Amino acid sequence: MQTDGPTMRAFEAMGTRFECVLAGIMCAHESSARSAIAEEIERLVLDWHHALSIFDPSSTVSRINASRRSVRVNRDLLELLERCVAYSGATDGVFDITLGSVMAARGFRDHRPATASSGADALELDRAESTARLNRTGVALDLGAIAKGFVLDRCADELRDLGVSSALLHGGTSSVTAIGTAPDDSPWRIRIADDHAGAPTVELIDNSLSVSSPSGRTVEGQGHILDPRSGRSAAGVEHACVVGPSAEVCEAWSTAIVVDPALLDRLPSGYAGHALIDGAWRSTNERLVSV
Amino acid sequence: MSEIERREFLVRAAGSAAAFAFVPSVLGATAWPFKAEFRVGVVGVGRQGRAVLGELSKFDNVKIAAMCDTDERRLAAGLRRASGAEGFPTVEAMLQSGSVDAVVVATPTHTHKDVALAVMAAGKHLYCECPLAHTREDCSAITQAARGAKGVIAAGFQGRSNPVYQLARGFYRTDSLRDMLTMRAQYNEKTTWISPAADQDRYKKLNWKLDPEVSLGLAGEFGAQQFDVFHWYTERYPVRVVGRGSNRAYEDGRNVHDTVNLMLEFDDGSVLQYASTLGNSYQGAHEVFYGTHSAIKLAWSHGWMFKESDAPTQGWEVYANRQQFHNDEGITLIAGATQLAEQGKLKEGVGLPHPALYYALENWITCIASGETPACTVAEAARATAVGIAASEAVQSGKAVDIDLAGL
Numbered sequence: 001m002q003t004d005g006p007t008m009r010a011f012e013a014m015g016t017r018f019e020c021v022l023a024g025i026m027c028a029h030e031s032s033a034r035s036a037i038a039e040e041i042e043r044l045v046l047d048w049h050h051a052l053s054i055f056d057p058s059s060t061v062s063r064i065n066a067s068r069r070s071v072r073v074n075r076d077l078l079e080l081l082e083r084c085v086a087y088s089g090a091t092d093g094v095f096d097i098t099l100g101s102v103m104a105a106r107g108f109r110d111h112r113p114a115t116a117s118s119g120a121d122a123l124e125l126d127r128a129e130s131t132a133r134l135n136r137t138g139v140a141l142d143l144g145a146i147a148k149g150f151v152l153d154r155c156a157d158e159l160r161d162l163g164v165s166s167a168l169l170h171g172g173t174s175s176v177t178a179i180g181t182a183p184d185d186s187p188w189r190i191r192i193a194d195d196h197a198g199a200p201t202v203e204l205i206d207n208s209l210s211v212s213s214p215s216g217r218t219v220e221g222q223g224h225i226l227d228p229r230s231g232r233s234a235a236g237v238e239h240a241c242v243v244g245p246s247a248e249v250c251e252a253w254s255t256a257i258v259v260d261p262a263l264l265d266r267l268p269s270g271y272a273g274h275a276l277i278d279g280a281w282r283s284t285n286e287r288l289v290s291v
Numbered sequence: 292m293s294e295i296e297r298r299e300f301l302v303r304a305a306g307s308a309a310a311f312a313f314v315p316s317v318l319g320a321t322a323w324p325f326k327a328e329f330r331v332g333v334v335g336v337g338r339q340g341r342a343v344l345g346e347l348s349k350f351d352n353v354k355i356a357a358m359c360d361t362d363e364r365r366l367a368a369g370l371r372r373a374s375g376a377e378g379f380p381t382v383e384a385m386l387q388s389g390s391v392d393a394v395v396v397a398t399p400t401h402t403h404k405d406v407a408l409a410v411m412a413a414g415k416h417l418y419c420e421c422p423l424a425h426t427r428e429d430c431s432a433i434t435q436a437a438r439g440a441k442g443v444i445a446a447g448f449q450g451r452s453n454p455v456y457q458l459a460r461g462f463y464r465t466d467s468l469r470d471m472l473t474m475r476a477q478y479n480e481k482t483t484w485i486s487p488a489a490d491q492d493r494y495k496k497l498n499w500k501l502d503p504e505v506s507l508g509l510a511g512e513f514g515a516q517q518f519d520v521f522h523w524y525t526e527r528y529p530v531r532v533v534g535r536g537s538n539r540a541y542e543d544g545r546n547v548h549d550t551v552n553l554m555l556e557f558d559d560g561s562v563l564q565y566a567s568t569l570g571n572s573y574q575g576a577h578e579v580f581y582g583t584h585s586a587i588k589l590a591w592s593h594g595w596m597f598k599e600s601d602a603p604t605q606g607w608e609v610y611a612n613r614q615q616f617h618n619d620e621g622i623t624l625i626a627g628a629t630q631l632a633e634q635g636k637l638k639e640g641v642g643l644p645h646p647a648l649y650y651a652l653e654n655w656i657t658c659i660a661s662g663e664t665p666a667c668t669v670a671e672a673a674r675a676t677a678v679g680i681a682a683s684e685a686v687q688s689g690k691a692v693d694i695d696l697a698g699l
Contacts, residue, residue: 031541031542031543032483033483033485033487035483035485036483037487039482039483039485040486040487043338047341047345050345051345057644058349058644058645058649060348072374074371074373075370075371075374076372078374129375130374130375161489162487162488
């Protein structure tokens with residue numbers, strides 16, 4: 001058995017570019033095995049892309065949106081939807097995966113719906129039957145605020161199962177997950193691209209990071225992160241970063257903090273946050289800031 | 292009738308010609324004749340088995356009731372994809388449980404026979420993945436058992452149930468090609484073909500495709516699926532095959548070629564050229580028929596007809612959707628063109644909304660309800676597989692192999 005240098009792979013999924021760097025792998029056939037693992041990760045991400053994408057009419061989420069009847073969903077997706085409902089509760093409704101129609105009405109999709117509504121109460125989940133259903137016309141799911149984080153967690157689990165001891169994966173440079181340390185045994189260092197003083201460099205060891213920004217996508221000058229309470233684009237927070245064990249949790253909370261910066265003080269235990277608010281960086285944990 | 296009305300009339304008429312084999316399920320939700328849930332079991336939850344689970348989950352009133360895999364990790368991962376399904380370590384246990392009405396077999400090719408025979412002996416409907424088996428003897432055994440089987444027995448040669456391929460075959464059979472000149476197909480995918488595993492024993496078991504003792508290699512595993520398209524269209528089978536294989540992409544000591552080239556000869560003198568590599572993905576998988584009036588290119592989710600400049604123009608072509616490929620213009624072949632045009636969705640590059648596997652499973656399940664014969668029977672699959680086996684032998688031996696389908 002031998003170890004060897006990093007393998008890198010990039011591919012398009014979920015409307016963005018994913019990249020993975022695989023470093024610590026014990027295997028008998030070096031290059032093929034590393035490539036095979038990278039292929040497995042790409043396949044995993046693409047499988048979930050096809051299940052979650054609202055741009056694919058045959059995806060599970062699209063079928064939930066298109067039907068007012070119960071749609072059977074797999075266990076992983078059911079549990080994700082359950083957690084999303086929990087995140088909504090924990091953030092007083094600020095995190096909301098039922099904004100699909102509202103997003104479309106605001107011009108962030110290629111169609112404008114006749115009616116647009118939202119609300120986590122419109123989503124009915126049946127654990128026993130493993131089904132999901134939207135019980136109100138005009139409501140549509142959009143998991144864009146959590147899908148990358150969710151998938152990165154699945155990838156990290158798979159990589160650990162395959163014996164990978166060092167890896168870095170990201171989706172669209174906004175969701176990142178790190179396994180172990182970088183090849184030189186130092187933490188994986190991620191610099192937040194911002195010119196304001198105090199912009200953090202985050203150090204990751206077996207940890208994840210999500211960065212949300214309302215200016216990521218705009219329509220008529222308005223950002224894509226909407227406040228579910230008003231239906232308007234969030235403003236005031238330029239960047240929100242959350243670091244912690246789960247990329248999914250990081251992404252849910254970084255999205256919520258962009259809408260309501262007060263949530264920075266209510267992060268779950270084990271998670272740290274950093275936000276650029278009115279031109280100044282504020283952090284819940286100074287270890288996030290690298291000078 | 293005004294000019295605008297006339298154009299609309301021609302578009303509708305043109306669309307109906309292009310929609311020769313319109314299949315409603317292409318565009319909308321699949322409505323099933325089953326009032327109660329129809330219970331399906333899946334044997335083998337590796338890569339292909341997981342793809343089967345994904346497509347089966349799209350059908351209303353079809354419940355993935357059970358699954359089976361000898362690999363515990365794969366079984367556990369599969370069970371998470373189909374909530375409520377029961378897991379079994381052996382196919383015998385699954386069949387004895389009485390929890391399924393029909394079974395999809397997606398195990399390694401060299402294990403198809405034993406599983407398929409057990410399913411048929413239990414009186415269940417069967418869908419067996421392609422290729423049918425890894426030897427002629429196993430193909431014969433499966434075909435023999437299918438003759439006396441109670442259920443609907445189908446095989447996973449997906450071209451025959453593919454709406455685009457069905458539509459294009461209509462054009463082929465109505466002389467759009469005119470005189471057939473030659474045929475070509477390829478399967479290119481940049482992949483190691485390796486299933487990674489931390490444990491060496493598990494690694495060996497999962498990577499049967501790289502074991503020359505049981506694997507049919509690219510020629511059999513991919514080629515057979517594509518050869519069958521040509522069998523179906525031309526209603527002929529090749530009589531001889533020559534081939535070459537080498538490892539050009541991966542220097543990992545593998546003994547199954549990562550790049551193959553084949554020439555399959557038919558008794559009328561026509562030839563099918565086939566190439567496949569795991570080192571490059573350019574142009575993926577497709578089949579081409581070259582004729583004196585046109586070429587038809589089929590790429591599983593898409594299809595096109597490329598007309599020669601001296602070929603007569605059919606009325607519907609005037610308003611057909613076209614796509615430009617460098618110097619060539621292809622007429623898009625898509626089932627349901629009329630409906631797509633009416634919805635404003637007939638656009639460049641339009642293809643099927645589901646993968647070919649979806650339509651193959653849909654055909655099987657529909658035939659279970661209707662009693663009709665599946666698009667690909669086991670007998671047809673056995674012949675196609677035998678051609679794949681011969682092609683695999685040609686590649687491995689470097690010698691020409693005569694193809695004899697007597698008895699299949």
